[in-house]
Amino acid sequence: MLRLYKFLKPYALMIVGVFFFVTLQSLGDLYLPTLMSNIINEGVMQGDTKRILQIGGVMLLVAGVGVICSVIASFLSAKVAANLGTILRSKVFKRVESYSLNEFDKFGTATLITRTTNDITQIQTVTIMIMRMMISAPIMAIGGLILALRKDRPLTLVLAVAIPVLAIVVATIASKVIPLFKLVQVKIDKINLVLREKLTGIRVIRAFNTVELERRRFDEANVDLTETYIKVNRIMAFMMPSIMLVMNFTSLAILWFGGIRISKGSMDLGALAAFTQYAMQIMFSMLMLAMMFIMVPRAQAAATRINEVLDTMPEIKDAEKTVDTFTGRGYLEFRNVTFSYEGAEEPALKNISFKANPGEVTAIIGSTGSGKSTLVNLIPRFYDVDSGSILIDGVDIREMSQETLRNKIGFVPQKAILFSGTIADNIRFGKEDATDEEIRHAAEVAQALEFIENMDGGFNHEISQGGTNVSGGQKQRLSIARALVRKPEIYIFDDSFSALDFKTDAKLRAALKKETKDSTVIIVAQRVATIMDADRIIVLDEGRIVGIGTHRELLEKCDVYREIVSSQLSEEEIA
């Protein structure tokens, strides 16, 4: 956790301020019992009303200053903790943003969300507590002890018994509760995971009538978390009564032995009243320390999880010296590329070699799971190859900056993703400074203009979160327009025409031909009709290339291709 506190450097002055005001408040609190003892001895016992009012006035003043100090310390500590939260959230977000898909696969989205929200809030809360208690608890404990000793030395023997008893009670409770707090964090992760999956899959859940089943699964995770919370609270419920019991017995013992000492004339009434209060202050400060010992490990667990995110360096990094000048315009080459997903037994791609030139369409076809998406995901460096290399214009993509590389590419993913905002905003995502004319043109080529113009507000029509207010085919066309507006050197369409009807598919490809005539186009497709006219078709099977050529060439020499074709096209279409 200390590591995270390094981020607090800019707020050092505020933290000093918190310590200062907390110290002032604690000193005031320590002074009050002495003043009370004076009121009893010098005012009440002597019947001196003036003295009572005098000391009472000072007590009010001390208490008033204490309240002001406490308010300022609260305000400052809350501000410091809130700022720490902001810094941590932004650091975690920045790091997560830099992750390659490998790291995303490793963590999972649910835990990354819990770590950015719940874990950081946990640290924020504990930070406020630490700032307030770290100073005040020792001052109150040590100061209280010194002042109690000054009031009556023999009576402190009662404390010598009471404090260890209190320590044992608190330590027993803490040892049981700390591991449970750590468990709570993991269980919150689980709830987030279930919740996220259920919410994103709500349509499937409704369609398959599994609402009841899913509810039960959520309830299981929920009950699991609740039970852990109940366990924690059951133990914590013992804490206050046990501590109060020890404290009440301590008060009783002080009054008992103090009474004996008063009756012997070795102690006065004021000193006994003050001593009782100091004893309570000492024990409360021990309690504060105990709370810190319980809460800090909980925040420590959160801190470890945050540090894990911050310490995980993205596997894909820019080279020290990057190449920025290129002689070609999107000439793509795969040289003996082999790639495996982390933890997979078999490589997803084996020994892939091919060339794709500007002005040509290179199509990739193959059965599901044959590695088509994996192959195109390697081009923008979502993952790095295990061996071999991918070159653009003769330069290994690992030798150029990721920004330069990705600027060359217009990527249309298999699953069209839209963001909340207008249709124009979504297309402009491809090119920040795109003019209205460019956006309109991209939409026209993507065969999206007609449906956009039929929508309320046209290009200003708002897309809802996750793009739920447009159809699958419309989503695909908008994500194609987003890639087109970039006018990139390399277009990658990962099964991006699958949701289009045949007529729109054909019209789109005809329009694309003109638009992409100077670019290298890679099309992953399931439908043979979509890629029949491609300059080069690559047939993948279980991660290997089993054929490269035109439609005609492959029909003659590639069995796998022939099988795919005959399962989709009629005899006349093949001919």
Ligand SMILES: Nc1ncnc2c1ncn2[C@@H]1O[C@H](COP(=O)(O)OP(=O)(O)OP(=O)(O)O)[C@@H](O)[C@H]1O
């Ligand atoms: N993130 C991942 N982690 C581990 N394995 C993966 C991952 N993504 C894909 N795979 C595996 O890699 C293989 C190739 O998957 P890929 O998505 O490239 O196939 P595909 O040909 O695009 O299939 P489809 O046509 O169904 O989209 C599959 O066996 C798949 O299970």
